[in-house]
């Protein structure tokens with residue numbers, strides 16, 4: 137511990153940490169633009185400057201380490217003026233489009249201008265005019281709103297290992313773009329939306345399908361069915377200014393009915409279904425000498441990633457559709473049949489923590505006979521917006537339950553929302569399938585937590601099982617390279633596109649730091665701890681679905697409805 | 711896809727790191743006249759660099775083209791001397807006549823337009839170079855005429 141003086145007050149700090157981190161703990165908020173939690177500082181924007189006694193110039197707090205006896209002043213005239221100048225310069229060529237901007241009210245740049253009291257334009261720069269990139273089914277880019285902070289580029293390259301975007305050109309004409317300045321849809325972008333989460337402005341946003349969904353809700357000839365993913369109920373409250381970590385499952389179901397959805401289903405149900413199929417597939421691969429390690433297939437960003445960058449590992453990927461697509465397929469088959477409805481009369485909407493799901497539902501394999509299993513995907517953020525649009529106060533809702541037959545879930549399906557959850561759910565069921573007994577204690581601590589790579593080596597009934605869990609495609613690369621180099625102690629790998637899993641998905645509420653993501657995660661495990669049905673194979677509606685409709689896991693009908701295939705793609709060459 | 715020209719260049723740089731990027735791109739451009747998607751992807755595989763990064767670096771320098779040269783490659787000088795003598799208007803005319811921006815090539819691959827800084831012929835300013843041939847003291851009108859001539863030439867070629 138070392139001691140500093142901040143604005144005349146003495147505070148304690150850890151040796152080696154930056155001024156910014158030390159101040160944050162003290163409740164002193166220093167604005168940042170280019171800084172990214174967990175990555176080395178780039179020091180590009182200088183909005184975070186403070187005055188340090190003895191230093192000739194203002195000091196960027198995000199990159200400068202604390203030192204014993206250091207005297208810091210955080211809000212002197214000089215500091216405030218410097219920050220104002222930076223924001224004024226950033227605004228000098230900005231489109232001033234706040235009213236029509238996807239970030240209105242949630243924009244870091246807007247907030248900075250507001251906080252610093254900037255009320256008029258001082259500098260008149262030449263406005264850059266660059267077309268929006270609306271080519272992607274998931275991500276919209278509006279380069280005119282970009283302030284070139286570089287966070288999206290670092291996210292895409294350093295965390296996600298994709299590098300779909302980079303700085304193009306130089307000087308005043310520099311911008312963020314793809315290779316050959318083409319649409320994101322033909323780039324290597326995996327639609328993860330992590331760049332949206334770190335963008336301080338409206339330059340990046342999800343493609344919204346709210347208009348399509350509200351039109352469907354207003355159409356009396358359509359039955360509009362909605363499913364919500366495991367990680368949505370633990371984050372939606374944040375769209376209503378409630379601190380991260382609250383579960384609003386029941387209120388959300390009520391709100392969805394108020395908005396006019398005819399049926400509300402829980403994607404955690406089809407997560408249970410995924411476990412039944414996937415655990416059976418794993419057992420079969422192990423028994424018949426199939427390709428191992430098997431890799432999970434629920435995260436569509438990862439699927440595009442493997443198709444592009446590791447096509448040789450495609451045979452390792454489970455053929456199971458993702459829970460969203462399994463639910464979609466069941467809605468347009470079993471459910472449609474049960475209701476006596478033509479599938480084309482059903483509009484299937486899903487609420488996802490994810491932007492890549494928007495891409496996934498457009499994949500041709502996901503639309504048998506040209507009828508898509510899922511018609512529209514809304515992110516958690518868009519659901520928040522929809523509820524605000526319809527004047528619904530989530531907090532005022534009384535809890536309601538999801539509809540049968542796809543509304544009941546085990547908590548194993550629920551913990552899919554956190555990195556490690558799919559593996560834990562699968563191990564619970566695999567243990568039962570292999571031994572006829574439940575896994576003692578059920579909880580598998582080594583697979584939990586926000587670490588990017590986790591492993592578990594256990595013996596079940598004399599069978600050695602090596603399981604690995606990675607999240608974030610940069611972490612995935614490390615493990616996949618090991619597998620390509622012949623590592624053979626693993627049978628099953630869970631891969632999630634977003635760091636930490638769906639609780640930190642690209643469609644989740646903005647502005648969440650690591651603590652917020654941890655709070656979301658804790659809530660999922662709390663739900664798991666407190667409920668009775670904690671394994672997928674005990675979900676009685678799953679059993680009924682197999683009895684009444686599907687037959688066996690991996691059976692003929694399962695294969696047609698619940699499994700898919702992948703193919704190598706050369707998007708980077710297009 | 712195999713391309714011996716590119717293969718030879720990459721062979722010369724086997725085991726090379728990122729600092730070889732610029733020399734490789736220069737040699738590829740010298741060989742092919744421009745950097746195509748395919749060549750950028752090949753170079754990317756060779757150096758283990760993503761295509762976006764290569765494109766980013768290549769656009770940082772002014773020397774790289776991303777479209778094949780047209781049959782008539784028109785270079786307008788924007789150096790100081792030429793600028794003073796009105797090369798800006800000449801360039802505007804070229805862009806209007808050809809419906810191209812600098813760095814682009816027409817769909818029919820007939821024309822490509824490029825801008826350079828000083829061709830070392832300042833006495834002749836403003837200077838335009840077409841397929842290696844210098845045109846001196848070019849006015850917008852004169853350039854329009856030259857472009858028309860190129861087009862007519864093509865028509866007669868096509869008929870003959």
Ligand code: SF4
Nearest residue numbers: 233234237243337338
């Ligand atoms: S990016 Fe922010 S400041 Fe710019 S128009 Fe949008 S809301 Fe306003």
Ligand code: SF4
Nearest residue numbers: 292325326328329331
């Ligand atoms: S969505 Fe993901 S892959 Fe696509 S540009 Fe953003 S960070 Fe990169």
Ligand code: SF4
Nearest residue numbers: 282283285286288335
């Ligand atoms: S798009 Fe957003 S994150 Fe990327 S550089 Fe621009 S402002 Fe920063």
Ligand code: FES
Nearest residue numbers: 170181182184198
């Ligand atoms: S946030 Fe510190 S320099 Fe940008």
Ligand code: FES
Nearest residue numbers: 787789792829831
């Ligand atoms: S400035 Fe044009 S030739 Fe020198």
